[in-house]
Amino acid sequence: MSGAPARRAAGWRTTGHVLGRWAVLAAAVGLWEVWARQLGSSFFPPPSAIVARMYDQWFSGPAAHLFLTRDAIGNVLPSLGRIAAGLAIAVAVGGVAGVAIGRSPAVAGYLDPLLQFARALPAVTLVPVFIALFQLGTEMEVATIAFGTVWPILLNTIDGARSVDPLQMETARAFRLPGSQRLAKLIIPATMPRFFAGLRLSVSLALVLMVFAELAGSSNGVGYEMNNAQSSFDMTWVWATIVLLALLGNALNLLEQAVEHRMLGWHRGARGRTP
């Protein structure tokens, strides 16, 4: 068996597979287009109109601004910035506290009921509290995102840090690794797979929380824009915002996956080999 033709055949199969999957999406959009045109309702504009509106609204700017319009810079970028800030706080707090709590079984035991309770609390219900604390604006929105996204990261990291293989810990002791190295070379890497499992959940949550917090009261952002679109009864604009959020969600997931892929190469490899 020579490898190259077989690989090429497999490559074609993969390409065909990918094309096939995108074909389903294209067909669905096509059907939507036909249906919406026939319906002719202003509540359900056809996808072509939505895309045209998205282009006008956000992506028809000057080349010097990467084709972003003033509206995109004024609303989309602040929203992304809030997501980034909220997630950064959640990662820092959840990661550090998670490792610390996970490695001290007594503390983890005492805190468990509290953490489970806090996690079950829907973060959006705290928006009124955060509005009272921070007033309307970026701080309130970042606080909402951070508070909502910290739990998956924290709880997964606690679990990961708690379940570091005892034999690996014993190996570290047998080779007299000092505490700092036990942390840097064993506990943190061993916790990473669970940390990323939490981060994946948090990234999806962050988008929801961003929109909700901005709907509740904001002077800019995608949620603010959605509010504007809705109150001016411009349904094409509302739909354009919805599609934009879907695209942002996908982009954030891809970004998270790329980081995870890079950081956890060993994990995929090691898992692939273990029966």
Added chain:
Amino acid sequence: MTEAAMLEITGLTRAFGPGTGHLALDGITLTVREGELVSIVGPSGCGKSTLLRCVAGLIRPTGGSVVLHGAPVDNVPDRLAVVFQDYSRSLFPWLSVRDNVALPLRRTQPSRAQRHAIALDALATVGLPDTAQKYPWQLSGGMQQRVAIARALACDPVLLLMDEPFGSVDAQTREDLEDLILAVRRDRQMTILMVTHDIDESVYVGDRVIVLTPGPGRVRADLPVALPAPRDQITTKELPAFVRLRTEVSRLVRGQEGRPGDSGGAEEPRRPADPRGGAGRAEYWGRERNRSRAARASQE
């Protein structure tokens, strides 16, 4: 004896659980001389691994003492290295082979280049010169255990502890690794304590074979191995002396007395056998033998 005693284990007892608890080791007394390779065999659950962990300072004995070079062991001593059975878990999958071997050196070697040089040297010693950049999980089981041995050797230990090091590799690899250990010991001055459940292995690599009783572990026999020095998987194992010794160890492990007039022997009255445990053990050993026989047959 010309060599000095390096390791003295006196009345070592270890219980697990609250109160009197479950007794894993019951008064082990054992002296190991500088440069010796001592095999420790015994049925499953006799506390072999517990004994090794007490010597390594990983767990504290309930009673008795472990003295290394005249100093009591109460934490992991310097220049002691351990090879665990479960190589796939004791190597860190997120570190390359070289970084795994170099990791314990950080404490003593501030220079990164120096650490890498020592690691590469150790990898060459165990016959893996070209694996430094790979990850452990990209290697076969036997190669991973070689990496674990290299990690131990890189620490330049005076005392090397091995806990059933070759229990998870196939028969051919096991023989290669046994010879690797013998070669390493010839080239470097090291004292080795090796726990095994393979009787042939205990005799083949050992200068002495310590047979433990089923749990709680006591020393049932301490047998010198008088076999000629360069040992060979084929010719050593067909020597009448080898066959005699392995048969004797086998008897002792199964709970029978050594042949009358032999050295070692049980120095304590045998306790009435617990029929349930006894049957379990016989079955265990039968299974072990069949498995290793099957492994050997499949090799041929």
